[in-house]
Amino acid sequence: MTEVGAFWKALPISAVGALYINGVQRFVRENLIVFFGAGTGFAVSDSLGWREFGLGAGLVLLTGLLVALIYHRRFRYRVDEDSLRVRKGLFEQQELKVRFERVQNVGFSQPIYLRPLGLVRVTLETPGAAQTEVSLPGIASEEARTLRDMISGAVGRQTGAADSQDAESGRHERQTGPPAAFSASAADLFKYGMTSNQIWILLAIFGAPASNWVESRVSSWVEQLSASGLLDMELLRGAPLLLALLVGLLIVSFALLLMALSGLLAIVRFHDYRLLRETDRFKSRFGLLDVREKSLKLTKLHAIEIVQTAVGRLLGQWHAIGHQAGAAQLDQAMNDDRRFLIPGIDGDRLEEVVRTLRGGVWDAPDWEGIHPRFRSMLWSRISLMLVASALIVWFMLPAHLVWPTLVILGLNLLILGIVHLHWRRWGYAIDGQRMRIRSGLIGQKIVEFDLARCQQAGIRISPYQRRHKLASLSIRLPHGEQSIPYLPQAVADQILNILLYRTESSAEDGL
Amino acid sequence: MNLHEETGFANPMVPLDKVPDYHAAEFESVASSFRRYTLISTLIYTGPLVAAPLVAWAVPFVPLAGWKSLVIAGGLLIPVVLVGVYRWIDAGCRGWALRRHDIIARAGVLWRNVTALPVARIQHVETTHGPLERVHGLARLKLYTAGGLTADLVVIGLERASADRLREYLVEQIRKRDAETSQISND
Numbered sequence: 001m002t003e004v005g006a007f008w009k010a011l012p013i014s015a016v017g018a019l020y021i022n023g024v025q026r027f028v029r030e031n032l033i034v035f036f037g038a039g040t041g042f043a044v045s046d047s048l049g050w051r052e053f054g055l056g057a058g059l060v061l062l063t064g065l066l067v068a069l070i071y072h073r074r075f076r077y078r079v080d081e082d083s084l085r086v087r088k089g090l091f092e093q094q095e096l097k098v099r100f101e102r103v104q105n106v107g108f109s110q111p112i113y114l115r116p117l118g119l120v121r122v123t124l125e126t127p128g129a130a131q132t133e134v135s136l137p138g139i140a141s142e143e144a145r146t147l148r149d150m151i152s153g154a155v156g157r158q159t160g161a162a163d164s165q166d167a168e169s170g171r172h173e174r175q176t177g178p179p180a181a182f183s184a185s186a187a188d189l190f191k192y193g194m195t196s197n198q199i200w201i202l203l204a205i206f207g208a209p210a211s212n213w214v215e216s217r218v219s220s221w222v223e224q225l226s227a228s229g230l231l232d233m234e235l236l237r238g239a240p241l242l243l244a245l246l247v248g249l250l251i252v253s254f255a256l257l258l259m260a261l262s263g264l265l266a267i268v269r270f271h272d273y274r275l276l277r278e279t280d281r282f283k284s285r286f287g288l289l290d291v292r293e294k295s296l297k298l299t300k301l302h303a304i305e306i307v308q309t310a311v312g313r314l315l316g317q318w319h320a321i322g323h324q325a326g327a328a329q330l331d332q333a334m335n336d337d338r339r340f341l342i343p344g345i346d347g348d349r350l351e352e353v354v355r356t357l358r359g360g361v362w363d364a365p366d367w368e369g370i371h372p373r374f375r376s377m378l379w380s381r382i383s384l385m386l387v388a389s390a391l392i393v394w395f396m397l398p399a400h401l402v403w404p405t406l407v408i409l410g411l412n413l414l415i416l417g418i419v420h421l422h423w424r425r426w427g428y429a430i431d432g433q434r435m436r437i438r439s440g441l442i443g444q445k446i447v448e449f450d451l452a453r454c455q456q457a458g459i460r461i462s463p464y465q466r467r468h469k470l471a472s473l474s475i476r477l478p479h480g481e482q483s484i485p486y487l488p489q490a491v492a493d494q495i496l497n498i499l500l501y502r503t504e505s506s507a508e509d510g511l
Numbered sequence: 512m513n514l515h516e517e518t519g520f521a522n523p524m525v526p527l528d529k530v531p532d533y534h535a536a537e538f539e540s541v542a543s544s545f546r547r548y549t550l551i552s553t554l555i556y557t558g559p560l561v562a563a564p565l566v567a568w569a570v571p572f573v574p575l576a577g578w579k580s581l582v583i584a585g586g587l588l589i590p591v592v593l594v595g596v597y598r599w600i601d602a603g604c605r606g607w608a609l610r611r612h613d614i615i616a617r618a619g620v621l622w623r624n625v626t627a628l629p630v631a632r633i634q635h636v637e638t639t640h641g642p643l644e645r646v647h648g649l650a651r652l653k654l655y656t657a658g659g660l661t662a663d664l665v666v667i668g669l670e671r672a673s674a675d676r677l678r679e680y681l682v683e684q685i686r687k688r689d690a691e692t693s694q695i696s697n698d
Contacts, residue, residue: 296516359515450514455656456663458626496627501530503629504612
């Protein structure tokens with residue numbers, strides 16, 4: 001407690017730039033869709049020229065600077081013996097206090113613009129809602145390390161496992177640190193980016209507004225092409241199969257382009273990913289533009305999730321997530337920074353990584369499947385619906401065209417196949433202490449968790465399930481809900497009983 | 512007890528025959544006035560639906576002939592009655608049980624569910640009662656676990672007294688547990 005005195009301090013003046021960039025970034029990110037709309041409006045409308053655009057942008061940037069200055073002026077933090085207090089707020093003043101022993105993680109992040117200034121952003125994560133998270137947007141890295149050492153000291157004292165080594169280890173990992181337990185090469189990260197599902201989420205968000213633009217573009221291209229005589233439109237019109245092939249080719253190449261883009265993004269985001277094992281925690285460092293450091297305490301780790309997406313299966317790629325307690329369910333969709341993600345694990349190294357994470361051998365369990373009625377129920381209901389609609393289509397269409405009916409029936413067969421794959425993927429394995437649940441379709445996701453960390457458990461029985469003595473089990477864990485459908489009722493009951501027994505006979509608190 | 516083996520690995524056998532079965536818990540059914548309460552609340556919420564066409568009949572400038580409004584009201588009465596019957600049966604299916612280490616609630620007529628919440632995971636307990644529930648001497652118990660924004664388990668149809676007793680008991684358990692854990696961490 002030498003450098004960090006107990007008085008209110010302002011952020012260094014060099015942090016204003018950081019606050020500014022940070023604020024603009026967040027503003028843009030939160031209003032991305034508005035920007036998109038505005039951009040389209042701008043492009044469409046003739047009365048708005050570049051001058052108006054520049055004026056508007058300048059105004060926004062200037063306001064941002066003003067806001068950043070005021071924010072900096074009003075931001076004060078104070079490090080006490082056992083807690084950190086932060087006062088901030090533009091219009092209303094907010095005071096937050098975090099006791100060190102409540103802190104689960106100290107996250108460091110150093111975006112590229114902070115590097116020359118020697119500043120880092122520090123985030124203190126506490127179990128509980130994400131809004132209560134406290135962050136210092138830019139303090140000197142020396143001070144940040146002192147703060148972290150104080151916090152880990154406090155947490156160590158609290159759990160009765162203080163270790164002096166930990167205080168030292170944070171200093172210069174990059175130069176002298178311990179060897180990484182896992183590191184991902186650029187190729188691994190590229191593959192991870194290609195396989196991760198984020199591009200499809202992006203596509204879903206921007207697909208609709210982008211499609212208008214693409215449509216107008218494509219039609220003008222087609223006109224140009226036909227005008228230039230490179231492509232004979234009449235020929236295409238005569239050959240629908242060729243046209244379909246062309247369109248299909250376009251779609252595939254577009255998807256490949258997106259995947260490559262996503263791969264590049266992953267390289268930037270997770271550049272030089274290194275997973276380090278320290279005495280009581282894991283630590284990861286990564287990032288090209290924004291160097292981040294995250295940690296995960298062994299005692300807080302309550303579930304491990306390993307995922308192979310459908311594309312990942314083709315490339316033999318996995319990624320793993322270490323879950324820790326906290327209400328992270330809400331912000332999991334887009335960029336949940338609270339997850340401890342290990343990207344780009346290829347099949348050969350999976351076992352090693354998982355062994356590191358869980359501290360024991362990852363033995364492939366004998367998966368218990370779910371009841372075949374899961375499959376037959378879906379099969380019969382889906383088929384009934386689709387066959388009925390196929391018949392109606394056949395009956396309603398003039399001249400009783402056959403091919404739409406056949407298309408629907410073909411689709412039906414495809415869905416039946418998918419249902420079968422999905423049913424086959426469901427599996428669970430339970431030893432005395434842990435449970436693993438596997439699900440997926442073409443890819444797979446395996447979650448392993450400590451039975452004693454269950455927050456709540458329940459059994460749901462639909463009328464169909466009741467007739468056949470089946471039940472669905474749902475288990476609420478600190479990071480979210482896991483469920484297994486269509487277990488024999490006796491099995492579901494037994495698992496529920498074991499879960500409760502385990503949870504209640506272990507003395508530890510669930511946090 | 513941890514997921515990571517090195518920090519706290521113990522793998523005792525689960526004594527399957529000794530693990531208590533939740534079916535063995537004695538489920539308490541809802542308070543006797545709960546059925547009357549559901550009927551009245553159904554009437555209050557859906558009654559205006561049926562009454563509206565009849566009122567429209569009485570209003571002179573609404574062009575709705577008498578027999579038409581009667582038909583509409585009659586048509587609306589059917590779902591209202593069905594809802595009432597469903598909720599009447601539903602009241603009979605509800606139940607809750609308090610064991611030493613957990614609280615279990617069951618509900619559902621066709622889609623049944625049983626939810627068990629370990630007492631060790633409860634962070635916060637509250638009882639609430641609306642005006643109609645108050646008239647019938649009823650209350651509902653809301654249980655919150657860590658991290659959740661909404662109640663994780665809501666038991667409805669409790670008698671006021673037993674809801675309050677339950678709340679007091681659970682709060683006492685939470686207090687004891689917190690005292691224990693802080694004692695452990697202070698050692």
